[in-house]
Amino acid sequence: MAQLDTLDIIVLAALLVGTVAYFTKGTYWAVYADPYGNSLGSANGAAKAGKSRNILEKMEETDKNCVVFYGSQTGTAEDYASRLAKEGHARFGLNTMVADLEEYDFDNLDSFPEDKLAVFVLATYGEGEPTDNAVEFYEFIGSEDVSFADGGSADDKPLSKLHYVAFGLGNNTYEHYNSMVRNVDKYLTKLGASRLGTAGEGDDGAGTMEEDFLAWKEPMWAAVSEKMGLEEREAMYEPTLEINERPELSVEDDTVYLGEPNKNHLEGNQKGPFNANNPFIAPIVESAELFTSNDRNCLHMEISIAGSNLSYTTGDHIAIWPNNAGKEVDRVFKVLGMEDRRHTVIAVRGLDPTAKVPFPSPTTYDAAVRYHIEINAAVSRQLVSVIAQFAPNEEIKAEMVKLGSDKDYFREHVTERNLNLAQLLEINGKGQTWDKIPFSFLFETMVKLQPRYYSISSSSLVQKDKIAITAIVESIEKPGAPYALKGVTTNYLLALKQKQHGAPEPDPHGLNYAITGPRNKYDGIHVPVHVRHSNFKLPSDPSKPIIMVGPGTGVAPFRGFVQERAAQAQAGQSVGKTVLFFGCRKRSEDFMYADEWKQYQEALGDNFKMHTAFSRDGPKKVYVQHKLEEFGEEVNKLLEQKAYFYVCGDAAHMAREVNTLLGKIISQYRNVSETKGEEIVKAMRASNQYQEDVWS
Template sequence: AQLDTLDIIVLAALLVGTIAYFTKGTYWAVYGDPYGNSLATSNGAAKAGKSRNILEKLDESDKNCVVFYGSQTGTAEDYASRIAKEGHSRFGLNTMVADLEDYDFDNLDQFPDDKLAVFVLATYGEGEPTDNAVEFYEFINSDDISFSEGASAEDKPLANLKYVAFGLGNNTYEHYNSMVRNVDKALTKLGGTRLGAAGEGDDGAGTMEEDFLAWKEPMWTAVAETLGLEEREAVYEPVFSITEKPELDAEADEVYLGEPNKNHLEGSQKGPFNANNPFIAPITESTELFTVKDRNCLHMDISIAGSNLSYTTGDHIAIWPNNPGKEVDRFLSILGLASKRNTVVAVKGLDPTAKVPFPSPTTYDAIARFHMEICAPVSRQLVSAIAQFAPNDDVKAEMAKLGSDKDYFHAKVTERNLNLAQLFDILTKGEPWTQIPFSLMIEGLLKLQPRYYSISSSSLVQKDKISITAVVESISKPGAPHILKGVTTNYLLALKQKQHGDPDPDPHGLNYAITGPRNKYDGVHVPVHVRHSNFKLPSDPSKPIVMVGPGTGVAPFRGFVQERAAQAKAGQKVGKTILFFGCRRKQEDYIYAEEWEQYKNDLGDSFEMHTAFSRDGPDKVYVQHLIEKHADDVNKLLDQKAYFYVCGDAANMAHDVNNLLGKLIASHRNVSAEKGKEIVKAMKASNQYQEDVW
């Protein structure tokens, strides 16, 4: 038989993969981090040759309180800034915010007893530290920890350390808030003294903000008491200076119009591409996967050829969005900045420790469009802080009420999915809010975050082309004045429409600047970087696997099955490959229906797909029901050490499947329910059970 080009590519990839497997990646080490996003490259302090000594830094900048953050998506960083600001404005603490990865911790035993360290720590995935907290976490938990003065754990080396701790977690994960819990335990064990309770915010219950607000008051009381601080009338003090530069034209070469860094500004994007430096990638193909008109699910192929980026099946790709023009206009108008949108501004930290979250000089337009989460839910604390700058006394009173009454705020703002500009607009009926210092907007709004997508292709089959599978977010709620449009997915939808020369490329009037700053993303391009994940196929393809992925949860499994089909075609022995998939209707949102048929041809009996269509029959059938129906097979495969994978909705499905598996094991192996749960736990610990949930 003749080999076609794809076969040859796949065979070559298999050979390379086999060498990589047997050499355990030794040869790759020569080329550095295969994912192009190693921690070392993003290590700001080290790279800039700055000191990694936090005690020196505190002394130099005359600070007595450092707020460290371990943050993945920017939320923990935002809470850290808020604590730092409040500590200063209410209690006169001289605070600074610090990225955990910018400092060393072996001199924490010298931390002066009249200073305060605050740790704001997000827990990531399966109880892991965020990327920037890995080194700190390993240090503080190491069995043979030793400090610069030679003190060991038994000496209670942190007896001088006074600290405060707040964690950001999600109760739908098993290791809920494990970062803050473990760090707190470690610090206490080493002799540190915690002030106040260790706070725990719960994203799973949607109460992060309220948990934070409830935790911080008693914490401040404890801090004030211990450090002998007096509360003062909080006056707003800006963190950033914003200087308008009318002499500079927005088109001038040195003005950032949304470019993420200097290389991009100078028009020569250079690797390594990572979380600080996106690659402007061509979208080579985009298609609609649903057949209904009112919902969209996008399949996109993104080329990383020539970028030196690489991925392995199961990794994530980050898409760097920009905000829709419609919301940028609303935001600038309501702040009275519409006529100044292209005015050049230089933004600087008023304190040497304050980091400006985007490059400067830039314009108001670029800040709102490319750098701030202007569409995000509004925080109650921000509403409180802004109240004093409302345009009149009635609105001031209403803002103060919203800021202080949790239930009222929930009903009026959160429940109605309002963003900040929409709230302002409603409160003043369009009258602009011209008294708000722009610094407060930069401080109060999150930095615009890349969104992650589970890569839905196999790196073996298409090493330079990353596929994604994304549902376009569009939420209308009764009583809400606007339809909530997901920032990134609607941006991707607009790009798809452009690619297809759609006569009506902007059905919702969102008006994205899809050609990017200075048209640098013209054609059909999107800024991306790749993130490594632990969600991985067994290295031996003959091992059986069971996958549970309803809806877009099937994304990584398209990659898994694509890979195993290629391996089977190349003559490798491939083990049982079972996929449980669910969606609403076979004719509407059964994504990749034809591809699955193709994979069945390639894999033969080793591939089984079980589908649940919740709205096609009289009874609602979900993947959980399918698993129950095929419980015997699942149990048998688990006995043969099958890998078990779950992807998709963290809040309900993943949780249910986890519990169901425990029960299934208990009943099939005749052990107690408790033992069933333990077995599932052990499977997770040994990576036999893997989750990719969001």
């Protein structure tokens, strides 16, 4: 393992304390309770703030015999949990509920009745870590000295009555693939619980998450039916939410939510603490396009958090809360034949005692769709097969059933064409409206619109109240796809940038965003945000050398890192070697912050080295890996001086390849085997000398 000096140990200890504190938020410090849950899919419910944390009591009270727990960060696992709960009820008559892992205690699992079922749907993050809401559960169930209410140690198999089902969500490009479901399954088995069916694993990296889920669940249901003596019945849609139109109210009434995320926002006095459940409506103080080429736009924005009590440190993430493009919102109402009712006020109520109303109400159909539902996302094959029952006629129904049951046909006609639900319904409806789809069905089955994370590209030392982001505007044209895929958040940000630069009605690509927000509350160029702290951190001692690898938007946090070290050097501090490997397509096209690096160079002198890889400037592709190889000797030397090594950007290919290459560089220059080189890289990761901030 890499040797660390005392200062590093202090820094790591502080990081550890910070991490524990972060992951245990809600336990050790107050968190603004989320009144609407993470996802619309959670309509089946979970404990509300102040209610019992006893899951057995809750199931008993509400007459449930199946609980589907989820560990989810960005809503996918929660959506799958909700789908399993609905399917279990519709097809097998199970009385199901969905439960957020963070809302319950687990020391009474040893009394979980034998004739009931627990389902675990778990996503993995970081270095094989749980999602924020699963941290406590994971620590409890994996603890060496776990103990349950009725006493007894692990050797006594305290969970021998518990029957469970497990599915994991992961990405094979990460080193610790699906380790949450693998570990939880191992712990539960060790404690005597019996799994029904196999522990499923969905792979985002291979792009097969949905198909992995569908393939896993059929044999799982067979095993569950056999064990619990269930009979399959014809699946019927049974709403868990009730929508009542309220003609006595109108959008003029100040009690009606028009997209405001909660009551304080509705009443016009946003109040902290601002966090994942309560965004700060932040002014955008500056915005620019770093480059614009062939329809590719790269945005730089400066967002003020002054006066919000929000804080960040260099390397953190900011979450941007988007709203949907007007063009796609219009499509939803057109396809449902509801254009004339879209501004009708509705009250939404849970029909089941465990049901959660997924957004503030009363609201309007329009506000719910625009601000709360992920209407642009890819459509799942399962949703298509379920929605077939509401088709306008038998011919269209048959086509939807075919799409839902034939995975190759679905891939060719839906996935490959990047269709969202409304686009699919529009195309397959052939001019007919889908007015038989109950609105409650859409609210219950579609995922909640999620905030998107961005690596902060400024230094908190240099500008503590202003957060910079660097974002590529997503616009994907695919041969055969009827529409270009326009990223929700990045195109919204582009519209905000255009507005700030004087466009009276900014409307990139005719997307028509509601950029002034509900009741014009975001006017003056504001955007809802919150900050998420990360462990991607500079060494606390600036004299330590660092190596950064960040092609494309992966350079974002490194602008912050270099900005910080340049300021430290200017303040007379001793700053160590600062080496940046940056890659982009062409020097003249997408070389981000080309002029700024020169200023940092002046401040840092010879201590700053930038190695650039322009992939499309010459006859052969040149990537950051080529540059790492070329300067392998220097890289190894710095690592031997305990340089910190950072990678940011594309998780799927670049980050993996850099990891492998570093092992080879170490092997070559330290004259050790490649296996030893890999082990050294692993040890660097374990000691935080190697840090990643990657996404795909």
